[in-house]
Amino acid sequence: MPRSNRPRRPASGKGAPAGRGAGRRNSADVPELDLERARAGIARRESAPDGEWMVRTMTAKNAEKTYICPECSTAVLPGVAHLVVWKDDHLFGAAAGLAERRHWHTNCWMSRSYRYR
Numbered sequence: 001m002p003r004s005n006r007p008r009r010p011a012s013g014k015g016a017p018a019g020r021g022a023g024r025r026n027s028a029d030v031p032e033l034d035l036e037r038a039r040a041g042i043a044r045r046e047s048a049p050d051g052e053w054m055v056r057t058m059t060a061k062n063a064e065k066t067y068i069c070p071e072c073s074t075a076v077l078p079g080v081a082h083l084v085v086w087k088d089d090h091l092f093g094a095a096a097g098l099a100e101r102r103h104w105h106t107n108c109w110m111s112r113s114y115r116y117r
Contacts, residue, residue: 042056043055043056043084045088051087051088051089052088052089053085053087053088054085054086054097055084055085055109056083056085057081057083057084058081058084058103059081060080060081063076063077063078063080063081063082064078065078066078067082067102067103068103069103069105070102070104071104071105071108071109071112072105072108076103076104076105080105081106082104082105082106083103083104083105083106083109084101084103084104085102085103085104085109086098086100086101086102087100
């Protein structure tokens with residue numbers, strides 16, 4: 001059956017708009033979604049021989065400060081993508097683990113040694 005190019009009739013009969021955006025009000029008030037920030041803001045859990053870790057990706061755009069990587073003891077410079085890592089199974093709870101988070105180079109985290117310190 002061929003398609004009709006005529007606009008659809010409003011459901012209520014009062015001239016309400018139909019189709020895309022029909023139920024939206026003040027669509028200009030909705031902020032634009034920053035996909036890069038949304039993807040980077042979610043932490044993932046990783047299991048390793050040295051415990052459970054929460055790992056969050058820090059994009060180059062959001063990296064604004066200088067940190068020292070605990071593995072190689074060199075600087076993680078502003079504008080360099082890296083990882084923010086904290087212990088999920090901390091002895092004093094999740095809040096203490098989050099307070100002791102560290103910024104790692106991505107390669108350092110992937111190739112870290114599991115030395116017990």
